[in-house]
Amino acid sequence: MPLVFRERGFRFHFFSNEGDPREPSHIHVSKDGRDAKLWLYPDVHYADNNGFDARTQRWITEIVEARRDDIEGAWHDHFGTGA
Template identity: 80%
Template sequence: MPVVFRERGYRFYFYSDEGDPREPLHIHVYKDGVDAKLWLYPEVVYADNHGFDARTQRWIAKIVETRRDEIEGAWHDHFGTGA
């Protein structure tokens, strides 16, 4: 489960086994037993949210949008897919 980065105690990561066929580019977020999954394209949107409040969701989405290139690069590096 590669961790792409940590911010304010939140872990931003993806799973090494992201389905077969592999799901589209996305990121998981976890903190204190609460988690979410966000799609990165065509825009940053929540696929799932299991407990983050609305304010935290907005903050997470902004971080993911700001660091989308970094997340995408880590995804391609890990899965060996070209950008």
């Protein structure tokens, strides 16, 4: 699973097998057995959340919004797709 970055012990990553056909660009976030999946477009929003409280979810959303270009670039680099 390609790691895009770490922040405060949280892993921001995606999986090499993201569906067939491949799902649109998104990011998975995990820490201490909790995880979430966020869509990047049209706005950053949760597809799934397993264990993160509301305060942590807001923080994760802020990080993903701030680093959306980095995440999308890593996605396209890994999957060999154009931006």
